Amino acid sequence: MKDEQPVGKRDRQEAILQIVRSDRVSSQMELRKLLAARGMEVTQATLSRDLRDLRIVKVPRAKGGGCYTLPSDWEHAPSLEALLPNLFVSAEGTGNLLVLCTLTGGAQAVALGIDGEAWPEVLGTIAGDDTILLILREPEALETVRARIREIARRP
Secondary structure (H helix, E strand, O other): OOOOOOOOHHHHHHHHHHHHHHOOOOOHHHHHHHHHHOOOOOOHHHHHHHHHHOOOEEEEOOOOOEEEEOHHHHOOOOOHHHHHHHHEEEEEEEOOEEEEEEOOOOHHHHHHHHHHHOOOOEEEEEEOOOEEEEEEOOHHHHHHHHHHHHHHOOOO
8 A cells, every 4th residue: 555645736737737837638537547547536617616726617619529728828718799609509598597508518618708898797617528508687677687608699
């Protein structure tokens, strides 16, 4: 049995930054394997928190799929007006919840764009790979936000 020392958060996050800078990582599973190769076993929940803390997001690539990207790369990424027409699939909601579907790999970039707009009606977003949950402050804002998204996406 090896005498391995636990890896600290700072060391783990530095390793994540190094990996994302040097490799095109397309999934958390792949990132976990790359960390394990460096002797750093990490749970999916811890990795998700680290990615959020480091502001690393998965952005779509021109040829499909997506890869994790550092904040310095996406902070100057295309605007919501450039993303939505290409990535929007649908928007359906009820009450104060709106579910926005995108092409595979597009949800995080679009959610970031929505967060960056700081719409007063939106309390927050939660993004997966192709789905975003928008939590609205009031149910009455549902149609306004859905219409705004469809307009930006250039969909009737």
